[in-house]
Amino acid sequence: MLSYNVAVILGYSVLIPAIIGLIRFSQINTAYQPFILFCVLDVFNHTLSVVLINVYHANTINSNIFILIEAVLFVILFRNWGVFKRRSVVFYLMLAVVALFWIIDNLIWHQLNTINSLFRIFYSFILIFLSIEQMNVLISSAKKNLLYNSCFLICCGIVIFYSYKATIEVFFLIKLKASISFYSSIFIILIFVNLFVNLIFGWAVLWIPKKPKFISPH
Amino acid sequence: MDTQETKVYIAALIAAGVLGIILIYFIITMIRQQRKTQRLNLEKIEAEIRTLEKERKRIASDLHDDLGPLLSAIKFKINAVDLINDDDKLLIENASQHIDDTLNRVREISFDLMPNTLIRKGLVQTLEEFIPKMEKLVSLKIHFTHKDINELPTEMTINIYRIVLEIINNTVKHSQANNLVIQLTKPGKKIVLLTSDDGIGFDYEKKKEENPGLGLKNLQSRAEIMHGELLINTQRGKGVKYSIEIPLL
Numbered sequence: 001m002l003s004y005n006v007a008v009i010l011g012y013s014v015l016i017p018a019i020i021g022l023i024r025f026s027q028i029n030t031a032y033q034p035f036i037l038f039c040v041l042d043v044f045n046h047t048l049s050v051v052l053i054n055v056y057h058a059n060t061i062n063s064n065i066f067i068l069i070e071a072v073l074f075v076i077l078f079r080n081w082g083v084f085k086r087r088s089v090v091f092y093l094m095l096a097v098v099a100l101f102w103i104i105d106n107l108i109w110h111q112l113n114t115i116n117s118l119f120r121i122f123y124s125f126i127l128i129f130l131s132i133e134q135m136n137v138l139i140s141s142a143k144k145n146l147l148y149n150s151c152f153l154i155c156c157g158i159v160i161f162y163s164y165k166a167t168i169e170v171f172f173l174i175k176l177k178a179s180i181s182f183y184s185s186i187f188i189i190l191i192f193v194n195l196f197v198n199l200i201f202g203w204a205v206l207w208i209p210k211k212p213k214f215i216s217p218h
Numbered sequence: 219m220d221t222q223e224t225k226v227y228i229a230a231l232i233a234a235g236v237l238g239i240i241l242i243y244f245i246i247t248m249i250r251q252q253r254k255t256q257r258l259n260l261e262k263i264e265a266e267i268r269t270l271e272k273e274r275k276r277i278a279s280d281l282h283d284d285l286g287p288l289l290s291a292i293k294f295k296i297n298a299v300d301l302i303n304d305d306d307k308l309l310i311e312n313a314s315q316h317i318d319d320t321l322n323r324v325r326e327i328s329f330d331l332m333p334n335t336l337i338r339k340g341l342v343q344t345l346e347e348f349i350p351k352m353e354k355l356v357s358l359k360i361h362f363t364h365k366d367i368n369e370l371p372t373e374m375t376i377n378i379y380r381i382v383l384e385i386i387n388n389t390v391k392h393s394q395a396n397n398l399v400i401q402l403t404k405p406g407k408k409i410v411l412l413t414s415d416d417g418i419g420f421d422y423e424k425k426k427e428e429n430p431g432l433g434l435k436n437l438q439s440r441a442e443i444m445h446g447e448l449l450i451n452t453q454r455g456k457g458v459k460y461s462i463e464i465p466l467l
Contacts, residue, residue, distance in 0.1 A: 135248055138252065139248055139251055139252045139255060140252075140255055142252055142256070143256065143442070143447075145253075146248070146249045146252050146253075147249065156245050159241060159244075159245075160238075160241050160245075163237060163241060164234065164237065167233070167234070167237065171230070176226075178219075178223050178226070179219060179220070179223060181219050181223075182219050182223040182226070182227060185219065185227050186227065186230060189230070189231070189234050193234075
């Protein structure tokens with residue numbers, strides 16, 4: 001069994017994209033700034049979770065609030081990448097639906113201090129669909145190797161992480177009559193996926209293009 | 219964990235492994251597909267441009283080598299006719315003048331299609347010959363500078379020449395500019411072409427959505443087949459700047 005301390009340390013792997021992002025923040029294309037903000041907020045949320053778990057043995061409230069911020073930042077990121085081009089109404093509609101679903105799941109159906117998996121599964125699907133949409137665009141429009149394309153790499157990270165997240169959240173949703181040890185073991189899968197994805201995000205942040213003085217016509 | 223939980227956990231681990239394999243395969247397939255699409259696209263553009271240049275060269279050669287001498291021969295024969303009547307002499311003079319005009323026009327068209335100097339003397343000299351001619355026809359001052367541009371591969375020479383022509387053409391047609399600066403340099407193992415005009419510029423995103431135009435696509439295609447990168451910097455009222463970097467492979 002993975003110890004709690006190791007899990008906390010592995011969770012801090014998000015520091016890699018966050019630090020690289022902060023160093024490059026002033027130079028990079030502004031379209032990617034929501035992603036850097038997400039990484040920094042993730043570090044902050046992780047630290048807050050560690051503190052709250054030590055003091056109150058629960059981190060559900062901050063986690064539930066963070067997932068809303070996370071979902072909104074990613075939808076804005078996809079808007080910046082042009083997924084909602086010529087369909088700005090869809091962007092606002094998506095933000096509204098995300099916010100509405102969060103309110104329903106966290107404030108109406110359940111409470112803010114419980115683990116509410118429904119919204120987590122819902123926004124994971126939204127992010128996966130948006131990523132696949134963007135990846136399809138990149139297949140035909142990207143001129144350079146996709147392994148150095150930060151947009152593609154971030155989309156890969158999103159598809160991998162949120163596919164696992166949505167699957168694992170199902171265990172929490174159906175509330176199996178299982179021990180805490182079982183749920184902890186299930187959660188370990190996500191910890192390692194998170195580590196892998198944070199390494200991808202770190203690589204992606206390194207390749208974020210600089211602010212464009214010139215426009216590339218594709 | 220009890221036995222039942224362990225079994226469910228192992229099942230979950232296997233499912234996670236399967237999901238991981240599917241996702242990695244999905245991503246690798248996408249990367250491979252992009253490379254394939256990119257390669258096919260480049261090959262298609264390259265074939266189109268090669269065919270176009272080949273046809274231009276053939277037509278230019280036909281005009282210059284076949285039609286030119288034929289017209290000269292006609293002129294020579296007409297001038298050789300011994301006439302007494304003044305009206306007839308005037309008619310022949312006019313006809314001879316028309317043939318001269320036609321000959322000049324044939325040379326111009328031939329030059330536009332494929333300048334002989336481009337292959338024989340290179341890019342810089344061709345542009346130095348072309349720019350003054352262009353300046354006489356339009357109210358645009360072209361400032362051309364170059365540094366370290368020696369011999370370039372023929373295809374690259376032709377492509378860069380066409381790019382410069384397209385930029386000049388776009389500037390004349392759309393920019394309302396008075397000045398166009400063209401810089402051609404070779405910093406290290408690449409050729410850099412920078413141009414800027416003092417015209418009205420345009421809203422790139424809006425233009426791209428409405429209709430990017432053939433000119434811009436041509437520039438992009440030619441830059442792509444040389445594995446180069448074309449970048450545009452423009453805003454309404456701030457002119458247009460092009461930057462093209464072409465690696466010397």
